[in-house]
Amino acid sequence: xxxxxxxxxxxxxxxxTPQTDGTVHVPNGYRWDVLARWGDPLFSDAPAFDAxxxxxxxxxxxxxxxxxxxxxxxxxxxxxxLVVNSExxxxxxxxxxxxNGQPASADDVTRLQNFQGVTVMExxxxxxxxxxxxxxxxxxxxxxxxxxxxxxxxxxxxxxKTSADPTGxxxxxxxxxxxxxxxxxxxxxxxxxNFNSYFxxxxxxxxxxxxxxxxxxxxxxxxxxxxxxxxxGFDARFDLSKEPNEPHRAGYIVEIDPSDxxxxxxxxxxxxxxxxxxxxxxxxxxxxxxxxxGDDERGEYMYKWVSRDVYTPGGDTSTLLSEGQLYVxxxxxxxxxxxxxxxxEDTGMSAAEIAIFTRIAxxxxxxTTMDRPEWIAxxxxxxxxxxxxxxxxxxxxxxxxxxxxxxxxxxxxxVNAPNPREVNNYGQIVRWRPHHDDHAASTxxxxxxxxxxxxxxxxxxxYAGTANINAGNLFNSPDGMQIDSTGMIxxxxxGNDDNEGDFLGMGNNQMLAGDPVTGEIRRFxxxxxxxxxxxxxxxxxxxxxxxxxxxxxxxxxxxxGALPRSSIVTVKRVDNALVG
Ligand code: FEO
Ligand code: CA
Ligand code: CA
Ligand code: CA
Numbered sequence: 001x002x003x004x005x006x007x008x009x010x011x012x013x014x015x016x017t018p019q020t021d022g023t024v025h026v027p028n029g030y031r032w033d034v035l036a037r038w039g040d041p042l043f044s045d046a047p048a049f050d051a052x053x054x055x056x057x058x059x060x061x062x063x064x065x066x067x068x069x070x071x072x073x074x075x076x077x078x079x080x081x082l083v084v085n086s087e088x089x090x091x092x093x094x095x096x097x098x099x100n101g102q103p104a105s106a107d108d109v110t111r112l113q114n115f116q117g118v119t120v121m122e123x124x125x126x127x128x129x130x131x132x133x134x135x136x137x138x139x140x141x142x143x144x145x146x147x148x149x150x151x152x153x154x155x156x157x158x159x160x161k162t163s164a165d166p167t168g169x170x171x172x173x174x175x176x177x178x179x180x181x182x183x184x185x186x187x188x189x190x191x192x193x194n195f196n197s198y199f200x201x202x203x204x205x206x207x208x209x210x211x212x213x214x215x216x217x218x219x220x221x222x223x224x225x226x227x228x229x230x231x232x233g234f235d236a237r238f239d240l241s242k243e244p245n246e247p248h249r250a251g252y253i254v255e256i257d258p259s260d261x262x263x264x265x266x267x268x269x270x271x272x273x274x275x276x277x278x279x280x281x282x283x284x285x286x287x288x289x290x291x292x293x294g295d296d297e298r299g300e301y302m303y304k305w306v307s308r309d310v311y312t313p314g315g316d317t318s319t320l321l322s323e324g325q326l327y328v329x330x331x332x333x334x335x336x337x338x339x340x341x342x343x344x345e346d347t348g349m350s351a352a353e354i355a356i357f358t359r360i361a362x363x364x365x366x367x368t369t370m371d372r373p374e375w376i377a378x379x380x381x382x383x384x385x386x387x388x389x390x391x392x393x394x395x396x397x398x399x400x401x402x403x404x405x406x407x408x409x410x411x412x413x414x415v416n417a418p419n420p421r422e423v424n425n426y427g428q429i430v431r432w433r434p435h436h437d438d439h440a441a442s443t444x445x446x447x448x449x450x451x452x453x454x455x456x457x458x459x460x461x462x463y464a465g466t467a468n469i470n471a472g473n474l475f476n477s478p479d480g481m482q483i484d485s486t487g488m489i490x491x492x493x494x495g496n497d498d499n500e501g502d503f504l505g506m507g508n509n510q511m512l513a514g515d516p517v518t519g520e521i522r523r524f525x526x527x528x529x530x531x532x533x534x535x536x537x538x539x540x541x542x543x544x545x546x547x548x549x550x551x552x553x554x555x556x557x558x559x560x561g562a563l564p565r566s567s568i569v570t571v572k573r574v575d576n577a578l579v580g
Contacts, residue, residue, distance in 0.1 A: 015522040018507025025526045037565040038066040042139040060114040068548040070180025071535040076259045083188040085177035106234040113144035140261045144173035154269035157352040171249040179278025185317040188256040191276035195250035196220045200232040201240040268321040272358035280376040284440035294373025299407025301367040302329040328367040333417045363409040371419045374479040381487030384433045388478040396422025426452040468519040474506040480534040484580030489514040494532035528556040545571040
């Protein structure tokens with residue numbers, strides 16, 4: 001009966017209906033508030049945000065960055081520090097309208113560079129709710145010119161050397177910081193995703209074969225073209241005709257110590273170079289560190305890294321992410337799978353080349369092409385993990401000559417067991433359980449936790465979705481994901497919010513909660529139209545959720561006539577009970 005279902009349900013809220021308006025909605029008994037908007041001050045000397053023009057270049061590295069994405073909260077010295085990615089920048093809002101989103105000067109480029117990267121900020125809850133602690137000694141902006149150390153197999157390789165860094169061991173900036181992760185020892189992992197879009201060339205290129213192959217595989221544009229950012233028009237470091245190796249220094253997992261605002265972030269090349277979504281860490285039974293990672297591009301792969309050394313609480317953790325083995329996932333039709341080691345023997349590449357051209361190495365060993373692996377989450381209450389496969393409009397689709405569309409390696413993206421739909425606009429979440437109850441094991445069993453779909457448009461078949469999709473909880477394009485301390489799965493979407501046709505009844509992008517055991521999924525929060533919901537973490541007392549609202553349409557959240565501002569919102573129960 002419904003009463004029994006209510007009693008056994010692990011959901012602490014009633015599902016909300018889909019929404020199509022310009023604000024945030026949460027269930028009855030919950031409230032939301034804005035914590036931080038793009039351009040809010042981190043320091044009292046920061047410039048004021050102008051409702052029409054935003055932030056000037058001078059001081060643009062003293063404010064909270066744009067396009068909030070992955071985030072994690074750390075308790076350090078009794079303070080709560082929120083560490084947050086700013087994935088990309090909207091040229092259209094940050095530059096004069098007549099420039100069509102393109103920088104027209106080095107000053108423009110500097111401003112755009114400053115709005116991206118990572119923000120570390122102390123947050124505190126008082127009688128008036130949560131706020132950022134302006135001028136906290138922990139507050140810090142890491143952006144596209146912040147010095148970084150390069151660590152691991154790629155460090156010092158010829159492909160990593162530039163005129164500013166003939167050693168190939170230091171670089172400037174972390175780029176397109178998408179998802180996040182945290183290590184067991186309390187550092188932050190920021191994940192470089194679409195780094196390719198920041199590079200271009202001002203003149204015709206003559207490239208070494210390995211470099212040309214890498215650019216093709218990673219989508220670095222070698223045509224003379226301003227591209228999305230045109231950094232190369234004003235900053236020679238991004239000009240491939242002058243610095244062909246600079247892109248090899250981006251596309252990594254970067255470790256940041258939030259406890260020390262003077263620390264140098266470290267690019268951990270051992271974990272591979274691809275369009276990193278997030279990094280989900282777990283300690284294996286023998287103490288080795290396992291990091292699961294997705295490569296978010298159509299037909300790319302899922303990866304796992306296992307450290308050589310074991311983690312000892314309180315021990316030296318400075319080189320734990322330096323040495324280990326990288327694996328790529330192969331999913332079999334019989335619902336088993338294998339993590340295939342990327343070794344010099346099996347790939348014909350050196351350890352440094354595997355670290356720099358990881359995608360190319362993975363193709364040598366017949367990895368499974370996936371529908372854009374986005375966030376991976378490890379369940380803390382069961383030995384299993386989940387990956388959002390957000391969508392893949394090109395799977396099974398054909399070119400004009402009738403051939404099947406391929407990934408960047410030229411592999412035809414035909415359907416396979418974990419990616420069973422052609423023209424997959426809805427997405428699915430794959431779950432795996434490692435054999436021997438050990439995340440370091442090389443084999444696993446898998447299933448699909450959910451295939452999103454629309455059973456009101458498609459009454460049967462694969463596009464209706466799995467049995468846990470119903471008219472009440474429709475969504476598409478799962479992307480962000482975290483599993484809370486009770487084992488509930490929080491799913492955030494970045495998909496089509498037209499609310500028509502195949503997407504009718506889904507409304508704006510949203511955050512849902514899923515029960516891993518029963519499979520039930522309920523809608524918890526809806527974002528303003530135009531936005532994706534991305535980034536989720538909890539306060540130390542688990543009474544507040546921090547949720548990211550990226551690229552909202554105007555005028556969220558400031559109202560009539562204001563620029564759109566990506567924001568972090570807090571969500572609490574009105575009775576201040578636990579929220580995960
Ligand atoms: Fe930045 Fe794949 O999302
Ligand atoms: Ca994402
Ligand atoms: Ca996405
Ligand atoms: Ca995004």
